[in-house]
Amino acid sequence: MKKRTIITTTFLPVVALLLFIGCTAIKSIGKYPTKEQEAAFAQLPNYKDGMFRSPYPRLDTIDRDTVRRRHGFFSKERTSRFKKPKLSQDMPHVKVNLRDTLFDQLTVVWFGHSSYLIQSGGVNILVDPVFSGYGSPVSFVNKCYDGSNVYKVEDLPGIRLLLLTHDHYDHTDYKTVRKYRKSVGQVVLPLGMGRTLKYWGYKPEQFTEVNWGDSIQIADDVLLIATPAQHFSGRYTTKNKTLWTSYVLQIHGYRLFLGGDGGYNKHYADIGETYGPFDLAILENGQYSPHWTHNHSYPEQTARAAADLKAKMILPVHWAKFSATYHPWNDPVKRLLPAADSLGIPVTVPRIGEPYTIGQPAKREVWWEF
Numbered sequence: 001m002k003k004r005t006i007i008t009t010t011f012l013p014v015v016a017l018l019l020f021i022g023c024t025a026i027k028s029i030g031k032y033p034t035k036e037q038e039a040a041f042a043q044l045p046n047y048k049d050g051m052f053r054s055p056y057p058r059l060d061t062i063d064r065d066t067v068r069r070r071h072g073f074f075s076k077e078r079t080s081r082f083k084k085p086k087l088s089q090d091m092p093h094v095k096v097n098l099r100d101t102l103f104d105q106l107t108v109v110w111f112g113h114s115s116y117l118i119q120s121g122g123v124n125i126l127v128d129p130v131f132s133g134y135g136s137p138v139s140f141v142n143k144c145y146d147g148s149n150v151y152k153v154e155d156l157p158g159i160r161l162l163l164l165t166h167d168h169y170d171h172t173d174y175k176t177v178r179k180y181r182k183s184v185g186q187v188v189l190p191l192g193m194g195r196t197l198k199y200w201g202y203k204p205e206q207f208t209e210v211n212w213g214d215s216i217q218i219a220d221d222v223l224l225i226a227t228p229a230q231h232f233s234g235r236y237t238t239k240n241k242t243l244w245t246s247y248v249l250q251i252h253g254y255r256l257f258l259g260g261d262g263g264y265n266k267h268y269a270d271i272g273e274t275y276g277p278f279d280l281a282i283l284e285n286g287q288y289s290p291h292w293t294h295n296h297s298y299p300e301q302t303a304r305a306a307a308d309l310k311a312k313m314i315l316p317v318h319w320a321k322f323s324a325t326y327h328p329w330n331d332p333v334k335r336l337l338p339a340a341d342s343l344g345i346p347v348t349v350p351r352i353g354e355p356y357t358i359g360q361p362a363k364r365e366v367w368w369e370f
Helices: 002-028 034-042 066-068 076-082 174-182 194-199 267-275 297-311 331-342
Strands: 105-111 117-119 123-128 161-163 186-190 206-209 215-219 222-227 246-252 254-258 282-283 314-317 355-357
Touching: 002 174, 105 314, 117 246, 123 215, 123 246, 186 194, 186 222, 194 206, 222 267, 246 267, 254 267, 267 297, 282 297, 297 314, 297 331, 314 331
Parallel strands: 123 161, 161 186, 186 206, 254 282, 282 314
Antiparallel strands: 105 117, 105 355, 117 123, 215 222, 222 246, 246 254
């Protein structure tokens, strides 16, 4: 009897922990749109055969069967995400007291990967925040680099707008997004994602779902426009039940392009022609591979996208925090800089947490070589 009591006492905390992890993982998956919502989506031009689709034909000509053989489920690319990335030192970063800082001009603070804060005239906009330390439904998959997760929700000022670009775990983080449900002013997110927010405790009046072409007046002289992106969605096995998007942000006399994730295509030129030029383009630049040529951009394509957008400067994101593919962690910026320089487009590369203010020279101190 005594031995049974000891075993029970020993394993109860373990069982409780496993149950907690399992419940959190299930909760983080979220919910797909209802049948009624899908019926409404079916009337849209970018929804066909039960899913959202890109309006542009594929540009890549790679042999998909070859890619599947070389980069299949058990390839280095796929299995690497189960390992915690190792660097010779912590990721360089800067920790600023953002709660009590009011910047004089429009300023962007990048938190690694695709999370960043935009502040202008007292308006705080937070994009794709992931502060949990991992980009997956469980903490042991797709973990961040040491030193790249130095900011938490509590370190940031009050957020007027929480902006989500798509539902992938490295952009829509359950733990982070859920913490904002009682404090954020407004949430804007692509079509179909609202049901997940309701599942996570948000009220319907707190968020607005958008399709490409929709615009929302956030505040005086702050206009947000949803624009196309070439990507995909899905937090479980079913893909493309929710939309993915980029955004044009017109704020206090500046124009910013917020790219989200996406492969290169004609939509960049179309957006540049309609809404450009842009003072700053915040563009995906990382996690590329032969397996994802349609859905992610190589650095040289990122530079071309900025040229198409008529961008005056690039701030590269989607790197330096997680490794979803097997390219070296600093390869994206090392390839982007010469590609953008050849097109005459400046690139600003602040450290994680280091503010960049519009109008300042590009930050080009080489902190990524170690």
